[in-house]
Amino acid sequence: MALTPVQNQTPAFTAAVAACAGGFFGLFVGTAQGSGLLGLVIGAVLLGAMGFAFTHMLDQQKPIRWATTAIFGVLGFLFGGLPAAVLGLLFGWFAGWFTFWLATSSYRKRLPPYLTPGQVLWHFSFRVICGAIFVFLITPILVVMPLSFNAENFFTFTPEMLRFDPEGYSLRHYRDFFTNDDWQQALWNSLSIAPMATLLSVSFGTLAAIGLSQPHVPFRRAIMAVLISPMIVPLIISAAGMYFFYSRIGLQGTYFGVVLAHAALGIPFVIITVTATLVGFDRSLTRAAANMGAGPITTFFRIQMPLILPGVISGGLFAFITSFDEVVVVLFVGSAGQKTLPWQMFTGLREQISPTILAVATILVGISICLLTTVEFLRRRSERLRGMSPS
């Protein structure tokens, strides 16, 4: 769908802009090879020429773009082997796309016709800035993944890895995770603490959320403030308080103590998600059920529960991930017998023992992707159930 009718650009404009882009990339390649200035000039001339030439061959866009990608790939391979070939392919694809994008004025198509050139430039600069921020958000998580397949005991990319040499990759850190007793014990501890804590916070939290969403609740604000406070109070303070208090009453260093502490930390998440679900709950449904002779318990389990279940489950998932990720409180309230996965990672990071941490991190990212998908799915289902349009 084109908002604005467009005309092809002049060769001069295309060549000039493409030369700027070429110069920009050439500068980096040039400094990497020893001479920034030379790189800049070569890049600018190369892309400028491409821009000039391509404006005359607009009818053969597809084959030219393929050709550019291939040529740059081959050039890269000749220069620096496999890694440079990959970079060359990527750059070739980009150069081809960018030149034709300029030459055919496609960039202008989707923008309102009244924008000035300055505004068009700002529009795309803004997108580039946003893109950079998204890169900032996601890169750290992506970087961890390939590193976890490192064959060496390093936290960095080895030359073998960069050459895409199969020798440089291995599953040894994953093997270590699945065979090392420390890690297995930690995993087992995490898996036995988190579900119990979740169960506690979900059962208490759901009841309270139903109570809080009744029309007349005295001191609602104050109660809410108290119930949300575990999320707001810094973890180190919660941990300190619980450490002092639980050691007074003999819960410090016990499984039960850690479960109680984690349940307290998970409660705000359950309260928030379940009350949010209950906001759209139609009370006449429960009244109708009562009218037809159902007792309060039947009404709750047959009418209310199925409707708010998505909210309860996503609250539970939040509580689970809180407990599963939590390290500060368990560090103080737990003892060596309750060493959880995050605790083990924390010790590993402080002493930098092995990249097994990165293997664990990759597995955890996988788990969080699953959880994220589930929560998103549940949110949509809940909105559909309550008759809201999914957004």
Added chain:
Amino acid sequence: MSDTTQSGPVLAADGTPLKRSLARALRMQKVRALMLIAPLLLFVLLTFILPIADMLFRSVENRIVSDTLSETVVRLEDWDALSGETPDEAVYESLYYDLFVAAEAKEHTKLGTRLNYEQTGISSLFRGSGRKVDDIGEDHVKAIERASDGALKDEALWFEIMTGGSNAEGNTALLDAQRLKMEQLTSESFAADIGFVPGAEISELFPRMAVAYTDFALFTAVADEDVVAEEDPWETVFVAFAHSVQADGGAEALASYSGPGAAELQAAAAAIADLEPIAFKTAFLEIDEDWGDLGNWRTMQTYSPTYTSGYFLNSIDMQKGPEGAEPRPENQQIYMTLFVRTMIMSLMITGSCILLGYPVAWILANLPTRSANMLMILVLLPFWTSLLVRTSAWKVMLQQQGVINDVLVWLGLVGDDARLVMINNQFGTIVAMTHILLPFMILPMYSVMQTINPTYLRAAKSLGATNWTAFWRVYFPQSVPGIGAGSILVFILAIGYYITPEIVGGTKGVFISNRIAYHISSSLNWGLAAALGSILLAVVLLLYWAYDKIVGIDNVKLG
């Protein structure tokens, strides 16, 4: 015109006045709601609020000095700290008995550690003196033991002397008082029956000796679980006897004594008659000359009350001097710097989150739903990823052999020998925490920006506003609530962060929370940790209150 056939209040179906009936229904509803909330509220109070209250209490509690040196503390009250002279003999005498019992119960080192927070060197003073305190009055003890062919080496005889024989009147008041003292000292129960009650006669004639023997009896029976009559009494009993016999009126008291072992005691008194009376002050100064140091005594006097503001003063780099609060020496001031650094760095993190979050929130709110949802995943994925995964990722990225440095070196922007130091300093902490907290900024901003009507912006432009004016005068003011909500949330979270600064912060990039953790787990100065925590908590609660006023806690949204 209404046709009213009845007067008085309107009635409900069952005949009660409608008003009362409604009030009852409303009350029922309230009670039912509260009943549903009650279990959780109780749970949170017990597992969360009570521990926090306990921490606040710990930040002012200071029982250890008066519990361990119960008598010395009372005597020391009268000492004038500014007189320039050490306390008098009576204080040292009390110190001898207190320290002896404390050393037997191994509590004196704890007290030493506690006082060492305020005055360096006290810890070793107490530890060393605890070992040597039973040497005081050694000559007297030996002389008494040798008297009348070692009759007083007999444990059973001592037991008989102190009880006053099988049918003698007992002094249960003394026993109860000492029971309480030992309980406070050791924090354990001394309620068990010990098979010993001090005799009324002996405790009247030789009160000090009775106290010393009662302490010994309690400790032997309860802590060591031995039989009192079968154990050698502590040296304090001998010293107390020697000291009171050689004091004024001691000889008369002994002469009037006619209970069990009177003859042996007479002989013992005769045996020590040639020795100099025990001088406690001199003896202590011989053990360690630091007992003559005014600063040590001042510290003990200052920290003798049960509650103290000392921990709070300490956490704002002050200390208690002889004339009230005073600043600490320059080289010991660390906490104010840390508080200020925590504040400034949290502000910088919040600032960079606003800077990075605003464009992202804007583009999410203004793109078509489909692409916005796709991009939203890029925001939510870090949000859902484990905190430690993200922190370890930043360690991988920022370290000197890390990804960023490798790329920069490869591009030739920095030399291989001049790799940037980006970790273990403030920069590392700020970058990593900005990344970790960015979703908490984007999500509230996004939910506010979604509600801003895009036609306002177009209207402004059609009225002749430039792009900038339209944004600044029309769009930005409407997005301020989102910025406010996000900023307070991020600031609250940042100010109490522990894990990330600990791993990527080195020494220059740590927060006050790291210091709190250090005091809990390494230096064991729990009172100071509690005081620092209380100050941090106060700041956070203030912000929480502001957040509640501005945004309302009901409006917190997750994902």
